[in-house]
Amino acid sequence: MEDLFQVGIITTTHGVRGEVKVFPTTDDPARFKKLKRVLLDTGKEKLALEICQVKFFKNLVILKFRGIDNINDVEKYKGKSLLISREQAVTCEEGEYFIADLIGLKVTTEEGQFLGEVKDVLQTGANDVYVIQVDGDSPYASRVSDKKKELLLPAIQECILQIDLEQRRMQVHLMAGLLEEG
Structure with missing residues:
Protein backbone atom coordinates (compact mmCIF):
# COMPACT_ATOMS: atom_id res chain seq x y z
CA MET A 1 0.00 0.00 0.00
CA GLU A 2 1.04 3.55 -0.64
CA ASP A 3 2.53 5.52 2.24
CA LEU A 4 2.29 8.90 0.50
CA PHE A 5 -0.78 10.47 -1.07
CA GLN A 6 -0.90 13.33 -3.53
CA VAL A 7 -3.06 16.24 -2.33
CA GLY A 8 -2.20 18.76 -5.01
CA ILE A 9 -0.09 19.86 -7.95
CA ILE A 10 1.65 23.23 -8.12
CA THR A 11 0.32 24.92 -11.25
CA THR A 12 2.12 28.27 -11.17
CA THR A 13 3.46 31.01 -8.95
CA HIS A 14 1.23 33.65 -7.35
CA GLY A 15 2.73 37.09 -6.91
CA VAL A 16 6.40 37.70 -6.21
CA ARG A 17 6.65 36.65 -2.55
CA GLY A 18 6.94 32.90 -3.07
CA GLU A 19 3.28 31.87 -3.06
CA VAL A 20 2.07 29.13 -5.37
CA LYS A 21 -1.25 28.19 -6.92
CA VAL A 22 -2.10 24.54 -6.30
CA PHE A 23 -4.65 22.40 -8.11
CA PRO A 24 -6.10 20.22 -5.31
CA THR A 25 -6.27 16.47 -6.00
CA THR A 26 -8.06 15.78 -2.74
CA ASP A 27 -11.82 15.48 -2.32
CA ASP A 28 -11.81 18.34 0.19
CA PRO A 29 -9.60 21.33 -0.71
CA ALA A 30 -10.52 22.96 2.63
CA ARG A 31 -8.30 20.37 4.32
CA PHE A 32 -5.29 22.49 3.33
CA LYS A 33 -6.33 24.79 6.20
CA LYS A 34 -5.58 21.96 8.63
CA LEU A 35 -2.34 20.77 7.00
CA LYS A 36 0.84 22.01 8.63
CA ARG A 37 3.37 20.22 6.43
CA VAL A 38 3.55 18.69 2.97
CA LEU A 39 6.23 16.95 0.97
CA LEU A 40 7.21 18.44 -2.37
CA ASP A 41 8.15 15.76 -4.89
CA THR A 42 10.86 17.40 -7.00
CA GLY A 43 11.42 14.24 -9.02
CA LYS A 44 14.83 13.72 -7.40
CA GLU A 45 13.90 14.12 -3.75
CA LYS A 46 11.03 14.93 -1.44
CA LEU A 47 11.36 18.24 0.37
CA ALA A 48 9.46 18.82 3.61
CA LEU A 49 7.70 22.19 3.50
CA GLU A 50 5.81 23.97 6.27
CA ILE A 51 2.60 25.69 5.21
CA CYS A 52 2.27 29.13 6.79
CA GLN A 53 -0.63 30.58 4.79
CA VAL A 54 -3.61 29.18 2.87
CA LYS A 55 -6.00 31.09 0.61
CA PHE A 56 -8.55 29.97 -1.94
CA PHE A 57 -9.13 31.36 -5.42
CA LYS A 58 -11.73 29.80 -7.74
CA ASN A 59 -10.85 26.07 -7.92
CA LEU A 60 -7.26 26.58 -6.71
CA VAL A 61 -5.52 26.77 -3.35
CA ILE A 62 -2.86 29.43 -2.84
CA LEU A 63 -0.11 28.32 -0.47
CA LYS A 64 2.76 30.13 1.17
CA PHE A 65 5.62 28.05 2.57
CA ARG A 66 7.81 29.11 5.48
CA GLY A 67 11.26 30.21 4.34
CA ILE A 68 10.31 30.63 0.68
CA ASP A 69 9.85 34.35 0.12
CA ASN A 70 10.79 34.88 -3.51
CA ILE A 71 9.15 33.93 -6.81
CA ASN A 72 12.50 32.62 -8.07
CA ASP A 73 12.63 30.07 -5.23
CA VAL A 74 9.33 28.40 -6.24
CA GLU A 75 9.19 28.86 -10.00
CA LYS A 76 11.17 25.65 -10.55
CA TYR A 77 8.45 23.64 -8.76
CA LYS A 78 5.68 24.26 -11.32
CA GLY A 79 4.01 20.95 -12.18
CA LYS A 80 5.38 19.20 -9.08
CA SER A 81 3.24 17.18 -6.67
CA LEU A 82 2.49 17.93 -3.04
CA LEU A 83 2.25 14.80 -0.91
CA ILE A 84 1.17 13.88 2.59
CA SER A 85 1.86 10.80 4.67
CA ARG A 86 -0.77 8.17 5.39
CA GLU A 87 -0.88 9.43 8.99
CA GLN A 88 -1.93 12.90 7.75
CA ALA A 89 -4.65 11.49 5.48
CA VAL A 90 -8.31 11.58 6.39
CA THR A 91 -9.71 8.42 7.92
CA CYS A 92 -11.77 6.35 5.50
CA GLU A 93 -15.22 5.22 6.54
CA GLU A 94 -16.13 1.55 6.24
CA GLY A 95 -16.39 0.65 2.55
CA GLU A 96 -14.27 3.66 1.50
CA TYR A 97 -10.76 3.28 0.12
CA PHE A 98 -7.95 5.46 -1.11
Missing part, protein backbone atom coordinates in the same frame (compact mmCIF):
# COMPACT_ATOMS: atom_id res chain seq x y z
CA ILE A 99 -7.65 5.19 -4.89
CA ALA A 100 -3.91 4.60 -4.53
CA ASP A 101 -4.67 1.49 -2.43
CA LEU A 102 -7.02 0.06 -5.09
CA ILE A 103 -4.62 0.35 -8.01
CA GLY A 104 -2.97 -3.01 -8.65
CA LEU A 105 -5.50 -5.17 -6.78
CA LYS A 106 -5.92 -8.63 -8.32
CA VAL A 107 -9.51 -9.09 -9.45
CA THR A 108 -11.34 -12.42 -9.40
CA THR A 109 -14.94 -13.31 -10.16
CA GLU A 110 -17.26 -14.74 -7.55
CA GLU A 111 -16.57 -18.15 -9.13
CA GLY A 112 -12.87 -17.68 -8.32
CA GLN A 113 -11.67 -17.09 -11.90
CA PHE A 114 -8.87 -14.56 -12.33
CA LEU A 115 -10.04 -11.55 -14.32
CA GLY A 116 -7.14 -9.06 -14.17
CA GLU A 117 -6.13 -6.13 -12.02
CA VAL A 118 -7.35 -2.66 -11.16
CA LYS A 119 -5.59 -0.20 -13.45
CA ASP A 120 -7.44 3.04 -12.62
CA VAL A 121 -10.45 4.52 -10.84
CA LEU A 122 -12.71 6.95 -12.68
CA GLN A 123 -14.67 9.36 -10.52
CA THR A 124 -17.96 10.00 -12.30
CA GLY A 125 -19.97 11.76 -9.60
CA ALA A 126 -22.70 9.15 -9.20
CA ASN A 127 -20.31 6.34 -8.33
CA ASP A 128 -16.71 5.47 -9.06
CA VAL A 129 -15.88 3.14 -11.93
CA TYR A 130 -13.01 0.67 -11.63
CA VAL A 131 -10.94 0.16 -14.77
CA ILE A 132 -9.93 -3.50 -14.83
CA GLN A 133 -7.03 -4.48 -17.10
CA VAL A 134 -8.21 -7.92 -18.21
CA ASP A 135 -5.42 -10.47 -18.24
CA GLY A 136 -4.79 -12.07 -21.64
CA ASP A 137 -4.93 -15.54 -20.05
CA SER A 138 -8.24 -14.85 -18.33
CA PRO A 139 -11.20 -16.86 -19.64
CA TYR A 140 -12.94 -13.48 -20.05
CA ALA A 141 -10.28 -11.89 -22.28
CA SER A 142 -12.00 -12.86 -25.53
CA ARG A 143 -15.30 -11.40 -24.29
CA VAL A 144 -13.98 -7.89 -23.71
CA SER A 145 -14.62 -5.71 -26.76
CA ASP A 146 -12.04 -3.01 -26.00
CA LYS A 147 -8.73 -3.39 -27.86
CA LYS A 148 -6.93 -2.42 -24.65
CA LYS A 149 -8.71 -5.28 -22.89
CA GLU A 150 -10.16 -2.99 -20.26
CA LEU A 151 -13.39 -3.65 -18.45
CA LEU A 152 -15.26 -0.80 -16.76
CA LEU A 153 -16.86 -2.00 -13.56
CA PRO A 154 -19.15 0.27 -11.51
CA ALA A 155 -18.13 0.51 -7.87
CA ILE A 156 -21.52 -0.56 -6.53
CA GLN A 157 -22.45 -3.28 -4.05
CA GLU A 158 -23.99 -5.45 -6.76
CA CYS A 159 -20.64 -5.62 -8.60
CA ILE A 160 -17.96 -5.27 -5.93
CA LEU A 161 -18.42 -8.16 -3.52
CA GLN A 162 -15.26 -7.90 -1.45
CA ILE A 163 -12.10 -5.83 -1.21
CA ASP A 164 -9.20 -7.19 0.83
CA LEU A 165 -6.35 -4.67 0.92
CA GLU A 166 -4.09 -6.94 2.98
CA GLN A 167 -4.35 -9.76 0.42
CA ARG A 168 -4.41 -7.18 -2.44
CA ARG A 169 -7.55 -8.81 -3.89
CA MET A 170 -10.98 -7.76 -5.10
CA GLN A 171 -13.86 -10.16 -5.74
CA VAL A 172 -16.49 -9.05 -8.24
CA HIS A 173 -19.82 -10.08 -9.72
CA LEU A 174 -20.03 -9.56 -13.49
CA MET A 175 -23.50 -8.24 -14.20
CA ALA A 176 -25.25 -9.16 -17.44
CA GLY A 177 -24.22 -6.85 -20.26
CA LEU A 178 -20.74 -6.03 -18.95
CA LEU A 179 -19.10 -8.51 -21.29
CA GLU A 180 -19.74 -9.06 -24.99
CA GLU A 181 -21.52 -12.27 -25.73
CA GLY A 182 -19.06 -14.34 -27.75
Whole structure:
Protein backbone atom coordinates (compact mmCIF):
# COMPACT_ATOMS: atom_id res chain seq x y z
CA MET A 1 0.00 0.00 0.00
CA GLU A 2 1.04 3.55 -0.64
CA ASP A 3 2.53 5.52 2.24
CA LEU A 4 2.29 8.90 0.50
CA PHE A 5 -0.78 10.47 -1.07
CA GLN A 6 -0.90 13.33 -3.53
CA VAL A 7 -3.06 16.24 -2.33
CA GLY A 8 -2.20 18.76 -5.01
CA ILE A 9 -0.09 19.86 -7.95
CA ILE A 10 1.65 23.23 -8.12
CA THR A 11 0.32 24.92 -11.25
CA THR A 12 2.12 28.27 -11.17
CA THR A 13 3.46 31.01 -8.95
CA HIS A 14 1.23 33.65 -7.35
CA GLY A 15 2.73 37.09 -6.91
CA VAL A 16 6.40 37.70 -6.21
CA ARG A 17 6.65 36.65 -2.55
CA GLY A 18 6.94 32.90 -3.07
CA GLU A 19 3.28 31.87 -3.06
CA VAL A 20 2.07 29.13 -5.37
CA LYS A 21 -1.25 28.19 -6.92
CA VAL A 22 -2.10 24.54 -6.30
CA PHE A 23 -4.65 22.40 -8.11
CA PRO A 24 -6.10 20.22 -5.31
CA THR A 25 -6.27 16.47 -6.00
CA THR A 26 -8.06 15.78 -2.74
CA ASP A 27 -11.82 15.48 -2.32
CA ASP A 28 -11.81 18.34 0.19
CA PRO A 29 -9.60 21.33 -0.71
CA ALA A 30 -10.52 22.96 2.63
CA ARG A 31 -8.30 20.37 4.32
CA PHE A 32 -5.29 22.49 3.33
CA LYS A 33 -6.33 24.79 6.20
CA LYS A 34 -5.58 21.96 8.63
CA LEU A 35 -2.34 20.77 7.00
CA LYS A 36 0.84 22.01 8.63
CA ARG A 37 3.37 20.22 6.43
CA VAL A 38 3.55 18.69 2.97
CA LEU A 39 6.23 16.95 0.97
CA LEU A 40 7.21 18.44 -2.37
CA ASP A 41 8.15 15.76 -4.89
CA THR A 42 10.86 17.40 -7.00
CA GLY A 43 11.42 14.24 -9.02
CA LYS A 44 14.83 13.72 -7.40
CA GLU A 45 13.90 14.12 -3.75
CA LYS A 46 11.03 14.93 -1.44
CA LEU A 47 11.36 18.24 0.37
CA ALA A 48 9.46 18.82 3.61
CA LEU A 49 7.70 22.19 3.50
CA GLU A 50 5.81 23.97 6.27
CA ILE A 51 2.60 25.69 5.21
CA CYS A 52 2.27 29.13 6.79
CA GLN A 53 -0.63 30.58 4.79
CA VAL A 54 -3.61 29.18 2.87
CA LYS A 55 -6.00 31.09 0.61
CA PHE A 56 -8.55 29.97 -1.94
CA PHE A 57 -9.13 31.36 -5.42
CA LYS A 58 -11.73 29.80 -7.74
CA ASN A 59 -10.85 26.07 -7.92
CA LEU A 60 -7.26 26.58 -6.71
CA VAL A 61 -5.52 26.77 -3.35
CA ILE A 62 -2.86 29.43 -2.84
CA LEU A 63 -0.11 28.32 -0.47
CA LYS A 64 2.76 30.13 1.17
CA PHE A 65 5.62 28.05 2.57
CA ARG A 66 7.81 29.11 5.48
CA GLY A 67 11.26 30.21 4.34
CA ILE A 68 10.31 30.63 0.68
CA ASP A 69 9.85 34.35 0.12
CA ASN A 70 10.79 34.88 -3.51
CA ILE A 71 9.15 33.93 -6.81
CA ASN A 72 12.50 32.62 -8.07
CA ASP A 73 12.63 30.07 -5.23
CA VAL A 74 9.33 28.40 -6.24
CA GLU A 75 9.19 28.86 -10.00
CA LYS A 76 11.17 25.65 -10.55
CA TYR A 77 8.45 23.64 -8.76
CA LYS A 78 5.68 24.26 -11.32
CA GLY A 79 4.01 20.95 -12.18
CA LYS A 80 5.38 19.20 -9.08
CA SER A 81 3.24 17.18 -6.67
CA LEU A 82 2.49 17.93 -3.04
CA LEU A 83 2.25 14.80 -0.91
CA ILE A 84 1.17 13.88 2.59
CA SER A 85 1.86 10.80 4.67
CA ARG A 86 -0.77 8.17 5.39
CA GLU A 87 -0.88 9.43 8.99
CA GLN A 88 -1.93 12.90 7.75
CA ALA A 89 -4.65 11.49 5.48
CA VAL A 90 -8.31 11.58 6.39
CA THR A 91 -9.71 8.42 7.92
CA CYS A 92 -11.77 6.35 5.50
CA GLU A 93 -15.22 5.22 6.54
CA GLU A 94 -16.13 1.55 6.24
CA GLY A 95 -16.39 0.65 2.55
CA GLU A 96 -14.27 3.66 1.50
CA TYR A 97 -10.76 3.28 0.12
CA PHE A 98 -7.95 5.46 -1.11
CA ILE A 99 -7.65 5.19 -4.89
CA ALA A 100 -3.91 4.60 -4.53
CA ASP A 101 -4.67 1.49 -2.43
CA LEU A 102 -7.02 0.06 -5.09
CA ILE A 103 -4.62 0.35 -8.01
CA GLY A 104 -2.97 -3.01 -8.65
CA LEU A 105 -5.50 -5.17 -6.78
CA LYS A 106 -5.92 -8.63 -8.32
CA VAL A 107 -9.51 -9.09 -9.45
CA THR A 108 -11.34 -12.42 -9.40
CA THR A 109 -14.94 -13.31 -10.16
CA GLU A 110 -17.26 -14.74 -7.55
CA GLU A 111 -16.57 -18.15 -9.13
CA GLY A 112 -12.87 -17.68 -8.32
CA GLN A 113 -11.67 -17.09 -11.90
CA PHE A 114 -8.87 -14.56 -12.33
CA LEU A 115 -10.04 -11.55 -14.32
CA GLY A 116 -7.14 -9.06 -14.17
CA GLU A 117 -6.13 -6.13 -12.02
CA VAL A 118 -7.35 -2.66 -11.16
CA LYS A 119 -5.59 -0.20 -13.45
CA ASP A 120 -7.44 3.04 -12.62
CA VAL A 121 -10.45 4.52 -10.84
CA LEU A 122 -12.71 6.95 -12.68
CA GLN A 123 -14.67 9.36 -10.52
CA THR A 124 -17.96 10.00 -12.30
CA GLY A 125 -19.97 11.76 -9.60
CA ALA A 126 -22.70 9.15 -9.20
CA ASN A 127 -20.31 6.34 -8.33
CA ASP A 128 -16.71 5.47 -9.06
CA VAL A 129 -15.88 3.14 -11.93
CA TYR A 130 -13.01 0.67 -11.63
CA VAL A 131 -10.94 0.16 -14.77
CA ILE A 132 -9.93 -3.50 -14.83
CA GLN A 133 -7.03 -4.48 -17.10
CA VAL A 134 -8.21 -7.92 -18.21
CA ASP A 135 -5.42 -10.47 -18.24
CA GLY A 136 -4.79 -12.07 -21.64
CA ASP A 137 -4.93 -15.54 -20.05
CA SER A 138 -8.24 -14.85 -18.33
CA PRO A 139 -11.20 -16.86 -19.64
CA TYR A 140 -12.94 -13.48 -20.05
CA ALA A 141 -10.28 -11.89 -22.28
CA SER A 142 -12.00 -12.86 -25.53
CA ARG A 143 -15.30 -11.40 -24.29
CA VAL A 144 -13.98 -7.89 -23.71
CA SER A 145 -14.62 -5.71 -26.76
CA ASP A 146 -12.04 -3.01 -26.00
CA LYS A 147 -8.73 -3.39 -27.86
CA LYS A 148 -6.93 -2.42 -24.65
CA LYS A 149 -8.71 -5.28 -22.89
CA GLU A 150 -10.16 -2.99 -20.26
CA LEU A 151 -13.39 -3.65 -18.45
CA LEU A 152 -15.26 -0.80 -16.76
CA LEU A 153 -16.86 -2.00 -13.56
CA PRO A 154 -19.15 0.27 -11.51
CA ALA A 155 -18.13 0.51 -7.87
CA ILE A 156 -21.52 -0.56 -6.53
CA GLN A 157 -22.45 -3.28 -4.05
CA GLU A 158 -23.99 -5.45 -6.76
CA CYS A 159 -20.64 -5.62 -8.60
CA ILE A 160 -17.96 -5.27 -5.93
CA LEU A 161 -18.42 -8.16 -3.52
CA GLN A 162 -15.26 -7.90 -1.45
CA ILE A 163 -12.10 -5.83 -1.21
CA ASP A 164 -9.20 -7.19 0.83
CA LEU A 165 -6.35 -4.67 0.92
CA GLU A 166 -4.09 -6.94 2.98
CA GLN A 167 -4.35 -9.76 0.42
CA ARG A 168 -4.41 -7.18 -2.44
CA ARG A 169 -7.55 -8.81 -3.89
CA MET A 170 -10.98 -7.76 -5.10
CA GLN A 171 -13.86 -10.16 -5.74
CA VAL A 172 -16.49 -9.05 -8.24
CA HIS A 173 -19.82 -10.08 -9.72
CA LEU A 174 -20.03 -9.56 -13.49
CA MET A 175 -23.50 -8.24 -14.20
CA ALA A 176 -25.25 -9.16 -17.44
CA GLY A 177 -24.22 -6.85 -20.26
CA LEU A 178 -20.74 -6.03 -18.95
CA LEU A 179 -19.10 -8.51 -21.29
CA GLU A 180 -19.74 -9.06 -24.99
CA GLU A 181 -21.52 -12.27 -25.73
CA GLY A 182 -19.06 -14.34 -27.75
